[in-house]
Amino acid sequence: MSTRAKAEQIVQEAGIPPDPEPEPEAETWEDLVPLGSKVELPAFPLATLPPYIADMVAGVAEEMQVPQDLPGALALAALSTAAGGRAEVEVRGQWREPLNVYVAVAMPPGSGKSPAFRAMMAPIFAAEAELRESAREKIAEALAAREAAIATAQDSLKKAKDIEERKVAIAAAQMAEQMPVPTVPRLTADDVVPEQAATIMADQGGRLAILSAEGTFLEVVLGRYSNGRPNLELVLKGHAGDRLQIDRRGREEYIERPALTIGIAIQPDLLKDLAAKRQMHGRGGMARFLFSLPPDFVGYRKITPDTVPHEVIHSYRETLKDLVIDMAEWEDPAVIPMTPAALKLHIEWRTEIEPRLRRGTGDLEGLREWASKLPGATARLAGLLHLAENPKRGPLSAISEETMGRAIELARYYVAHAMAAFGVMRSHPRLEDARAVLEWIKADASRTTFTRRQVHRAFQRLFETADDVDQVMTLLEDHGYVRLQPAPKGRGRKPVTYTAHPDVHAEGR
Structure with a gap:
């Protein structure tokens, strides 16, 4: 043993x-490491909008069962369509901000984007139709005058008795053929490539709004038809108002002060596609957009919600349509100043933003490119709100302190949503x-x-x-x-x- x-x-x-x-x-x-936990984002600040727009935004959101963020952002795009290239805000010194903005709302398929888009953009399309109709008579008169001048020159050429008279008649015919004819007014486009959009802008005095319930235009910009190479020139210069060169009909032309508006709804997955294109960030393409990431209502929607009251629809459509038509008369942009109190508030806002951009300590460090443009974006929002609040006298009056305060509140909303949007891009x-x-x-x-x-x-x-x-x-x-x-x-x-x-x-x- x-x-x-x-x-x-x-x-x-x-x-x-x-x-x-x-x-x-x-x-x-x-211990668990949070899985990129979702942050509850602020709701669209409806009180920043004038009552006739706020009532429409709330009504459309209820009837279409969509978050107020969607019709709210589309209302800003509609105002930008009216004011883009027609007005600018004088901040201080030589600093002026044109009143065109880029807004993008990220929502999943089947969430009601299209009906909300049609409701909010109805005044724009109505104004466009009215502008075209009123232009028909002027176009007809210009064409008749040109044809009459050509006929007169041709008759003179037939009756010419010597070389000098022939030269005079030929010169008159050439001048007649070059007599300008007004272009049919166009405010908007949808599924266009950047080159085509630039050509339309050249015909329309440098102005155009890309308005769509889908993100097709951004997909094209990302390179859908160019072997994946982004085409950013129009997006960059159309926002800043920098001189844009285009090649049209075999000759170079320039748009001195392009003013592009973008108001689109996109699929959330498109944010990741945008992130994959380094050029969209390195050159500031994404820094120009005001993003909204509203909650998903699908599966929680009312079946028989209240409809928008007729008086709300009428007030919104008629007021905004008249604003678009009135602003169309401003060939040279109206310069809208700030009151001293509004400027003081804007300076305080800039003072708040600046340290938040610091490397290592600033909460906006990861959004430096986007947030650096925030003071300018705030001035643009203030200008749009000012025109919306004063549709008749807006171009001839100054932005108030109260309006600037509302613009800053709106800007804070976009800061929170930008953090979430860029977080999605990097996730x-x-x-x-x-x-x-x-x-x-x-x-x-x-x-x-x-x-x-x-x-x-x-x-x-x-x-x-x-x-x-x-x-x-x-x-x-x-x-x-x-x-x-x-x-x-x-x-x-x-x-x-x-x-x-x-x-x-x-x-x-």
Whole structure:
């Protein structure tokens, strides 16, 4: 008998209980790393808009069951269509801001973008039709005058008795052919390539609004038809008002002060596509946009909501239509000053923004390119609100302190949404999928251990292959939400099994 066996026999005969078997060590987990947790963004500040616009925004949001952010942003785009290239704000010294803005609202498919777009842009399209109709008579008169001048010159040429008279007649015919004819007015475009948009702008005195319930124009700018190469020239110069060169009909032309308005609704995934184009950031393409990321109402909408009152629709459409038509008479932009109190408020706002841009300490450091343009964007918003509040006397009066205060409130809203928008652009491409799987885990308290196959079955529409599942599970594992279990010993295919962090279900309660 071995020494060990003899010792165990003595202990047993003496009645000494054996040492307890050591318990397995408890599984330890590290603290969870938040999975890019969503921040509750501020709602659109409806009170910043004049009542006739605010009532329409609220009414459309209720009837169409969309967030107020969508019709609110579209209202700003409509005002920009009226004022772009027609007015500018005098900030101080030589600093002037044109009153055209770029707004983009990120909403998923099927969320009611198109009907809301039609309702908010109705005054723009009505004004465009009215401007075209009123121009028809002038165009007809100009064409008749040109044809009469050509006929007279041709008649003179036939009656010419010598070389000098022929020269005079030929010169008169050439002048007659070059007599200007007014262009049919056009305010808006939709699915156009940048080159085509620039040509339209050249015909329209440098002004155009790209208005669409889809993000097609941005997709084209990103390079849909140019082998993936972004075409940013129009987007950059059309916002700043810098001289734009175009090649039209075989000759170079210039738009001295282009004024482009963009008002679009885009798919949320397009934000990531924008992020993938370094040129969109390095050259300031994205820094010019005011982004809105409203909540998703799909699945929570009323079936029979209240409709927009007729008097609200009439007031909005007629007031805004008249503003567009009145502003169309300003060939040279109206210069709108600020009152001393408004300027003081704007300076205080700039003073607040500046330290927030500092590297290492500023909360806007990650948005320096965008936030550096925020004072100018605020001045533009103030100018648009001023014209909306004073549709008849706006171009001839100064921006008040109260209007500037409302513009700053609106700018704060856009700061919060810009942080979220640029956060989406920089996020992991599978972040939303990971959130969906995490919610699935939380939904069942017994789901402490599960297999990859179970995840795949639960999200068949989301994941085409097991590799897609692996990418999401790796992201969850990196954040500590799950742990991959060692494969059991033995032959044959073994299931890929995960264990959820104990705190996951605590979060779900």
